[in-house]
Amino acid sequence: MMTPSRWLLIGTAVTIALGALEAEAGEVLDEGTQSCLRAFDEAQAQRADGSLLEARRSLEVCSAKICPAAVADRCVEWLDGVEADLPTVVLSARASSGDALSDVTVMEGDVVLATNLDGEPIAFDPGPHALVLHHPAGTTLTVEVIARSGEKNRLVEVQFEPAEPATGEPLPSPSMPLPVAPAPIHASPSFSDGEAINWSPLIWTGFGVAGAGAIVGSVMGGVALGQYDDLEKQCAVGCTEDEIAGGRVYAHVATGAFVVAGAGAVLGGVALGMYLTSDDDAGSVGVAVGPTWGRLSVRF
Numbered sequence: 001m002m003t004p005s006r007w008l009l010i011g012t013a014v015t016i017a018l019g020a021l022e023a024e025a026g027e028v029l030d031e032g033t034q035s036c037l038r039a040f041d042e043a044q045a046q047r048a049d050g051s052l053l054e055a056r057r058s059l060e061v062c063s064a065k066i067c068p069a070a071v072a073d074r075c076v077e078w079l080d081g082v083e084a085d086l087p088t089v090v091l092s093a094r095a096s097s098g099d100a101l102s103d104v105t106v107m108e109g110d111v112v113l114a115t116n117l118d119g120e121p122i123a124f125d126p127g128p129h130a131l132v133l134h135h136p137a138g139t140t141l142t143v144e145v146i147a148r149s150g151e152k153n154r155l156v157e158v159q160f161e162p163a164e165p166a167t168g169e170p171l172p173s174p175s176m177p178l179p180v181a182p183a184p185i186h187a188s189p190s191f192s193d194g195e196a197i198n199w200s201p202l203i204w205t206g207f208g209v210a211g212a213g214a215i216v217g218s219v220m221g222g223v224a225l226g227q228y229d230d231l232e233k234q235c236a237v238g239c240t241e242d243e244i245a246g247g248r249v250y251a252h253v254a255t256g257a258f259v260v261a262g263a264g265a266v267l268g269g270v271a272l273g274m275y276l277t278s279d280d281d282a283g284s285v286g287v288a289v290g291p292t293w294g295r296l297s298v299r300f
Helices: 004-025 033-048 052-062 069-085 202-234 241-277
Strands: 087-094 105-108 111-114 126-134 138-149 155-160 284-287 294-300
Touching: 033 052, 052 069, 087 126, 126 241, 138 155
Parallel strands: 087 155
Antiparallel strands: 105 111, 105 126, 126 138, 284 294
């Protein structure tokens, strides 16, 4: 096989010889002859770089009959060698059903290599190639092919899959019932770390009143028990009605405080439940407390 270095050596010798003939004759070469010599020189460099497709085009120019015989004969010889080295690939495409596809466009970068897969081989320069195959149905495939020098009619088979819907979900078949949207569910709010929680004022008020009432009730209850123990000792000797009434006051205050605490807890619980389960519709909660009675009203 003719090596690139031998090509360059022989080509250089031929070019020098033609230049000597031109100088000896004292004639200026016409434009056609200049094109032949230019293609002759370019073909050698392209062949040495591995650009066989470009070298083939240049050799087709310099092997024409209008070129000097010495150039044309050498170009014809080299063209046969390039054709033998050019690798070719036969692409075959099938649909997901297994049917053969012919209306497929093949591109490499911005270059269209084929607009129809008819079984004809496609020539490539030796090396790796990223081919993009496009079918009119809207599906596209990318195929990596490594073309090896001298390998002819290598078969590369690809299969197109159905295009997926934009949502990534399979399209319903005619026999598949269409999905029914579920009824809306009011989910409880969730909060991420560091997120401020905008509680309703009723929640803070209710639980605040409950806490304060429990504290006051506990203190007053303790005082009332202490007063009861003292009165129990005093009344064994004798105690006035005012002293007994004073002890009862602490007991009534403690009882009222516990009632207020219970009402506050109910208010806070109801407000919290409304906050967690309600949407934008606002409700109202009302509470009224007396010394010996309490009333809670809720409106949704």
